[in-house]
Amino acid sequence: MKIIKSLVFVIVATFIFSGCNEDEDPIVFQEIAPPTEVTANFNVTQDDTGLVTITPSGVSVSSFQIYFGDVENEEPTIILPGGTAEHIYSEGTYTVKVVGVGTTGLISEFLQEVTVSFRAPENLLVTIDQSVINPAIITVGASADFATLFDVYFGDVVDETPTIIMPGETVEHTYQSPGDYTVRVIARGGGIATIESTQVVTVPIANDPIVLPITFDSPTVNYQFVTFNGASFEVLDNPELSGVNSQASKVGAITNAGVNFEGGSFNLGTPVDFSGTNKTITMKFWSNVTVPILLKFEGGVSGERQNEVVANHGGTGWEELSFDFATDATKSFIDGSQGVGEPFVPTGQYATMVIFVDGPGTTSGTFYIDDIEQPGGEQTLLELPITFDSSLVTYDFGTFNGASYEVLDNPDLSGVNSQASKVGAITNAGVNFEGGAFNLETPVDFGGTNKTITIKFWANVAVPILLKFEGGVSGERQNEVIANHGGTGWEELSFDFATDATKSFIDGSQGVGEPFVPTGQYATMVIFVDGPGTTSGVFYIDDLKQID
CATH class of the missing domain: 2.60.120.430 (Galactose-binding lectin)
Structure with missing residues (x-):
């Protein structure tokens, strides 16, 4: 082994010095890095044999050295990426060392304590922490005497493959829809016998009302967008982190089928108030084609006249559109009369906000909306009582x-x-x-x-x-x-x-x-x-x- 290392050094050194005599730039060895993300999965058989299967993984690894940790002066077992190593242990606790070796000889190590016990696990304790900010997110941990690992079933998938965690580890899971889910945790040791625990997790239905600003990020708000004339809608992760909307967040996705006057409406829990000087609505909008966006307000609290503003999107991805109802609003169509298209300045409150993407046109495709708000309002002073509920107060802390x-x-x-x-x-x-x-x-x-x-x-x-x-x-x-x-x-x-x-x-x-x-x-x-x-x-x- 020492001879091989010496030969490698001579070859590399020769290559370096010979490279210096050429016109090409020398290789920059300072940028060489060791393997990263070296880890391993462990599986202990349940037949009282003590057989443990180790599957290592890592980035930029050419081979793995496995030290099973149950003998002194141990020679490592060498396996290639994608391979597994098997080892039979006596009952006990061992520290397994996995060494990831890169092509340059640089290494990274991973240590994991493994307990092999032929006694059935006892005293299983499962902890489930449910996020108060997003109740769809839970974190599961478990402990038990004589347990080697835990199988975690989250209860939201048919024929679910369990997630395996080791003692002292936790796993986070996000449910995709409201409901009651049975979380099942099975503690396993080195033997056939197991012990398990179940708990029911309730993910509540989002039922908070929609109010401006509309961000799509609150898991407790029901962002219902009532579509018509063929359009569809869903809330999803921002698929295009760029431009004026480069931060990871949720957005609304409107899909047009390609017919006239497709759109949808938000029924607002708190009406938009145009009684003051603040009559501008802004919206982040994504499109890869040039398209007009019509924003319309209906549902006047005191019978106020329906009205609308059109803003044009340039087709450059995320753009912020501004709809000025103080200068650009016109009377909306109702029944063909009543001054449709005439200039109009709203002064009341409106509970329904309607969006048309290329209203009279037939542009099809998927478009994204985010951060719909009424900026620059007449601000109210920050004073007691502080309730955090007024859109006119800046609650700086x-x-x-x-x-x-x-x-x-x-x-x-x-x-x-x-x-x-x-x-x-x-x-x-x-x-x-x-x-x-x-x-x-x-x-x-x-x-x-x-x-x-x-x-x-x-x-x-x-x-x-x-x-x-x-x-x-x-x-x-x-x-x-x-x-x-x-x-x-x-x-x-x-x-x-x-x-x-x-x-x-x-x-x-x-x-x-x-x-x-x-x-x-x-x-x-x-x-x-x-x-x-x-x-x-x-x-x-x-x-x-x-x-x-």
Whole structure:
């Protein structure tokens, strides 16, 4: 073996030096990389023989060296990609080493602990975590005494082939449609006997109403698009990540059969309001042919006149179209009269939004829509109460120390917050003093007797919540109150600044921690979730109020 390695070195060295004498550039060996993604699948037979089959895999691997780990000074078993290695073990726990060897001799290793036991598994414990943001996603893990591996059946496929996980591993699965699914987990050891557990997972039907902006990304919204005259519709993954829509997300797909006036409509849970100056609708639209898009509003809440705007797509893929109903709207066809085609400026509210792709034409094909919104509205001030439900308020929450934040649909309609609404989602990475702040355009006023703030807060773990007020309008002292959440989902927390407030940390002095009763106005409201601790996870807030 040493002679072979030496010969290889001489050949390579000769090749390098001889290459330097040619006009061509030398090979850049600095770019040579070892194999990647080296791993292996393990299968333990259930006949009490201790036979284990190992199937390695990897990228840029020319051969694999398998060390079974049950003898000292072991010589490896060599197999080629696509092959398997079999080995009979005595009962016990072994560390198997798989070495991926590249064509250049560089290597990558993978280690896996394998337990061979002829005793039936016992004490099977299955954990199923269902995402609160997308209930169609579950994560399954399992543990059991004397278990070598686990077969996981998700229950949504006929004649399902199980997914195999090892002890300590988890597997994520996404269901494609609502329903009740029986998750079955079988624990296997080295023998014939097994033990299994089943749990039912319910994926709820998406039934939240459609409101602007329409993003197609919420799994709880029913994005029903009622089609007519031959068109069809579905929600799918963005198939073309480019242009103005380059981020992975869901989109709506409209397919035209190729007849006149194909289209569809969204019935909006919250009507579009054209009573103010904000009369523009924007839409991201994908097409590979030039085509006119007609956007029409019907269902006037007080009988308002149907009207429409046409925007032209250039056929260049994802483009953002703008429909200005203040300057470009005309009266829609109703029955051939009533001023069809005349200029019109809508001033009311409309509950039905209709889209025609090449309305009077016969263009066929599939077109994609996304991010339909009414931008640039007359913004309302950020002030208490904070509900996250107004499209006219920008609910900015400046995070720090690793926390992140977004506004989304309430993922858990239960407890003190059982109504469908928007909520703020704070995600902690798991470091000290993560949090964020609302900069209030109308300061909180503690000048009177009303010094209590309430917050609806969701957590699935017990955690302290610190509410702090800064930005005193006249230099008032920073102060804070802590309330404890019990980890039971939605709870309403009360922060009494008349009895429980203390002076906040500023620079380590100035009476930090002393009792304090605020009497001024504060423009900045700060929230810490487990401030000094390191609890990670997603937490939800809603309905921040100042009560009497």
